[in-house]
Amino acid sequence: MARLGLERGTMRRDLAIAGVSFVGGLVMLAVGVTHPFDSTTGVPVAVFVAPLALASAALVLRRIATRTGLAIGTVAVAGDLILGGSLPTLLVYSQVIYDACVYGPARLWRRIIAAGIVLTAVGAVAGIALFSSWRGLALGIVPALGVVLPAVTGISVRQYRDQATAERTRAEQTARLVELDRQQAVAAERTRMARELHDVIANHLSAVAIHATAAISIRERSGDAGGGAVDQALRVIRENSVQGLAEMRQMIELLREEANPDALTRARLSEVDRLVARARGAGLTVRLETVGEPRSLPVSVDLAAYRIVQESLTNALKHGTGEAGIEVGYAAGMVLLTVENPVNSAPAAPGAGAGLIGMRERAALLGGRLDAGVHGKLWRVHAELPA
Structure with missing residues (x-):
């Protein structure tokens, strides 16, 4: 529908151009502008209306049938020249030439340029022969202005249009x-x-397996006498199972691809000091502040918080001025992370831009949120993770 509307709009615009050209030509004929060199040809002015109308009609086909429009325009100007020639028709035909070079195939404008050059040369030679004077060169001006110049202009516009399309x-x-x-x-x-x-x-399931083995062993060795120890072991089993399943459901919601198991170093928010020490060793001055009472966190939250701080410090090293501040806040049911560093005006080290994406993915995975951007003169990363 949109394309059909665009085509209709283009056709209406072409019809308007043709109509304006025809009316403008009629006004020129009415005020006596007929022959480009001599207005006293002896031919009635009304005779030139027909080729003018035909040349104006060729403008309607400038986009949808360029070759046909050029052929119609050429027939019109040829008939006009046979009658003695009129300036309005020649002007409209120059527009036909321009449109053929802009909207037609490349082969067409090459032929128009070649034909225009030949007509200019033939007109100049014929003018010298007819008038026996160098003034006869002026006869070559008509094809030069009516064919070559519009063609060159159309080619320039076409090149700019093609360049814009390529860009x-x-x-x-x-x-x-x-x-x-x-x-x-x-x-x-x-x-x-x-x-x-x-x-x-694997950590939770390993605990489940160990305590389940312990429960079985206790029952086998002591029978009912070991019921209290068995209950304790089963409670631990249940706690680890429920926690492991809950965390697995949270992460599986966004993970759909299989990944090969790989041994990874355990990363916890409680080990953020290790990250700070590593960043300081790399030359970054880090200020660490903890707000609230640190407490044990679900493993998924612990890991996500650690990774967010790690990525934020990496960005501070790459894009900052050598300083960074970290604030870890423990609120009711939430863990708040804020990492700030001054923005370096010098060109930053190149990066893939995946760090912010990864941090947002981790926060969204847990049902939290993460904001990152310029805050005053600082680059600020703030994450709120439910705990």
């Missing part, structure tokens, strides 16, 4: 590549989280 296509391709890179970054981050999921769930 627009390049921009669209770049946008698609950026989107593809973003999708690949998300997929890579999810694959990484899938590997970490294995490590997180």
Whole structure:
């Protein structure tokens, strides 16, 4: 529907151009502008209306049938020249030539240029022969102005139009590549989280297996006398099972790709000092502040918080001025993370841009939120994770 509306709008515009050209030509004929060199040809002015109308009609076909429009315009100007020639028809025909070079195929404008050059040369030679004077060169001005000049102008406009189309296509391709890179970054981050999921769930299931073995062993050795110890072991089993399943459901909601299990170093928010020490060793001055009473967190939240702080410090090293501040807050049911660093005006180290995507993915996975951006003169990352 949109394309049909565009085509209708284009046709109405072409009809308007043809109508205005015809009316303008009639006004020129009415005020006595007929022959380009001599207005006293002896031919009635009304005779020139027919070729003018035919040349104006050719403008309607300038987009949908360029070759046909050029042929009609050429017939019209040929008939007009046979009658003695009129300036309005020649002007309309120059517009037909221009449109043929802009909207027609490349082969067509090459032929128009060649024909215009030949007509200019023939007109100049014929003028010298007819008038026996160098003034006869003026006869070559008509094809030069009516054919060559509009053709050259149309070719220039066509080149600019083609260049704009190429730039627009390049921009669209770049946008698609950026989107593809973003999708690949998300997929890579999810694959990484899938590997970490294995490590997180394996910890709980290992505890379940150990305590289940202990419960069975106690029952076999002591019968009913060991009921209290068995109950304790079963409670531990239930607690680890429920916690492991809850965390697995949270992470599986966004993870759909299989990942090969891989041995990963356990990362916890309680070990943020290790991250700070590593960043300081790399030359970053880090200020760490803890608000509230630190407490044990679900493994998925613990891991996500650790990764967010880690990625924020990495960004501070790459894009900052050598300083960073970390605030870890323990609120009721929430863990609040804030990492700030001054923004460096110098060119930053190149990066893939996947860090922010990964941090947002982790926060969204847990039902939290993460904001990152310029805050005053600082780059600020603030995350709220439910705990």
